[in-house]
Amino acid sequence: MEENFKLHLGDSYKLIKQIPTASVDLILTDPPYNLSPYSTGNIEFTWRKDLNNDLAEWDKVEFKPADWVSEFKRILKPKGNIFVFCSYNLVGKWHEAFDPEFDTFQFMVWHKTNPPPKVFKAGFLNSCELIVCMWDKGHTWNFGNQKDMHNFIETPICNGPERLKDPHHPTQKPIKVLGHIIKIASNEGDMVFDPFMGVGSTGVAALNLGRKFIGIEIDEKYFKAAEKRLKNAASELKLF
């Protein structure tokens, strides 16, 4: 039986080179945000455990959108789409690198209904996340009606049974947000690719919607969790 998903443990800068030219219908990914230089460090309390303000070690490695233009263009089919979760500090860099290379560059907003609180009330909550997106004319685009066409989606951040406990991933994305994008920007049987897959959320959303998936993750504990989640999803869907 043809494989519905293929996962790779390793560095996506190297492994992306093994992906055949014009073989991917949708690149949907959530790469490092480089937010650590803006972190004010942990907030200490006497009466409870500290609030962790640092994201992760992987976020400290400099991420340059420009490094990804040529490989993303090479592997994407002509009707393909790219959707990338993006922090405010990198929006300009994504635009600078990708806008000249595609007919259209736009963004979506994911509004989180349950963002972490800010105890000092000195600024906005981090309740919105941007998703930059790009494509060429004739791209796959599945819209039911005008209401579906808002570049806005509202859901809680990952919690409850969906949120993995072991390993806990600090930026696990909800299947609902990923599924919404996959439905709009690809068709059944299409290939979805995530070079920074974490615990495999994009892959689970892709399989649930009858798409195929290729994922890459550099951290072995997250890779193993992704493998387990995708195998479970495939067996629930009776894909093997």
Ligand SMILES: C[S@@+](CC[C@H](N)C(=O)[O-])C[C@H]1O[C@@H](n2cnc3c(N)ncnc32)[C@H](O)[C@@H]1O
């Ligand atoms: C923002 S998280 C993605 C989380 C994912 N959306 C999820 O729901 O689990 C980014 C992931 O990229 C991984 N990563 C960072 N650099 C990488 C690289 N060079 N190659 C592959 N994965 C990498 C990190 O280990 C981290 O799990």
